[in-house]
Amino acid sequence: MKQYYEKQIDAINNEINKIEEKLSSLPAGDIKVYPNNGSYRWYYFNGSKRVYLSKKDIIFAKKLVEKKFLCLRRNALLEQKENLKNREGEYYIEATKLQEFLEDVRYRKLFYPSENNYDENEIIQTWKVQKYNRNPKYPEQLVFKCPSGNTVRSKSEVFIDIVLSERGLPYRYEGELELGNIKFYPDFTILNPNTNEIIYWEHLGRMDDPVYARAALEKIRIYYKNGLIPGKNLYITFETKDRPFSYEDAVTALKMMGL
Numbered sequence: 001m002k003q004y005y006e007k008q009i010d011a012i013n014n015e016i017n018k019i020e021e022k023l024s025s026l027p028a029g030d031i032k033v034y035p036n037n038g039s040y041r042w043y044y045f046n047g048s049k050r051v052y053l054s055k056k057d058i059i060f061a062k063k064l065v066e067k068k069f070l071c072l073r074r075n076a077l078l079e080q081k082e083n084l085k086n087r088e089g090e091y092y093i094e095a096t097k098l099q100e101f102l103e104d105v106r107y108r109k110l111f112y113p114s115e116n117n118y119d120e121n122e123i124i125q126t127w128k129v130q131k132y133n134r135n136p137k138y139p140e141q142l143v144f145k146c147p148s149g150n151t152v153r154s155k156s157e158v159f160i161d162i163v164l165s166e167r168g169l170p171y172r173y174e175g176e177l178e179l180g181n182i183k184f185y186p187d188f189t190i191l192n193p194n195t196n197e198i199i200y201w202e203h204l205g206r207m208d209d210p211v212y213a214r215a216a217l218e219k220i221r222i223y224y225k226n227g228l229i230p231g232k233n234l235y236i237t238f239e240t241k242d243r244p245f246s247y248e249d250a251v252t253a254l255k256m257m258g259l
Contacts, residue, residue: 005084012081019074023067031064033106040106058110065110072098076248095246099155102162102247108147111166123196124170133176135185156203156245160188160237163250169193169259179226184219192259199257200234208240231256 029046031053042053042061053061072094079094101107142151146161150173157173164171170193174185177200188201202220206212220236228234237253239245 008084009081012077012084016074016077019070019077023070023074026063026067026070027060029064031061031068031110033110035106040109042110062110065107068107069098069101069111072101073248076246080248092244095248099159099247103147103158105147111147120193121196124191124193127191128170132172135174135176137185154203154205156205156237156239156250157187159245159247159250160201160203160253162247163254164188164190167254167259179222182222184223190257190259192257194258198233199259200228201237201253201257202234203237203239203245205239205245206241207238208242 029044029049032043032045033040034043042057044051044053044057044060044064075094076098079092138153141153144152144155144158146152146158146165148161148165150161152158152161152173161173170191172189174187175189177184177186177189186200187203190199190201191197192199200223202216204213204216207216220230220234223234224230230236235253235257237245237249239249
């Protein structure tokens with residue numbers, strides 16, 4: 001167990017070093033965004049200096065927002081490292097600040113890419129505009145608004161939606177999947193832009209609930225029986241009440257998919 005925690009801390013330190021290196025190349029100062037008649041105005045702050053940033057300054061503004069994100073992410077990683085060291089009385093103050101930033105619509109235009117990170121072929125273009133059946137059950141549970149404009153069922157799914165949107169990946173939320181004569185609605189269906197293959201991402205959010213866990217594992221069993229193989233074309237993330245799912249977990253899962 002000790003070796004596990006040491007490996008986790010080493011990985012965090014490596015990530016922090018990468019962030020520090022990137023931060024050294026970004027401009028000094030900070031950016032703040034204020035509402036303005038249904039839109040937003042960007043301001044650059046550096047000490048006592050305050051400068052309005054127009055649309056022609058968007059590249060500079062994006063660098064400042066990237067810096068803000070990296071600083072918050074670094075602080076969340078430092079907090080995570082302390083939690084691993086102590087393993088008692090875990091706290092998530094910095095992680096919460098990072099999550100609040102990621103959910104803040106004021107920074108969306110500057111934070112998310114305006115173009116996709118891949119070359120769209122005809123298959124991707126067709127798949128993106130195809131209509132698909134969505135989960136008709138419990139629409140009243142769709143209460144969590146994502147920066148992308150999508151509405152999902154949990155904060156954990158917000159983080160997944162965010163990382164998929166960040167990378168400009170083509171995806172669907174709760175699209176219908178028929179296996180035999182049973183209809184399923186996987187949380188996220190992703191079209192891998194590198195291979196044109198479909199990947200399903202299921203997030204299981206109450207694994208400390210025995211009834212929920214049994215139902216979830218039965219669903220995974222049916223998936224496997226029908227050719228959806230965990231680690232190949234099916235990826236599964238988990239959480240419990242004591243171990244909530246985070247933005248960092250979503251990033252890690254996407255890396256495992258090679259995306």
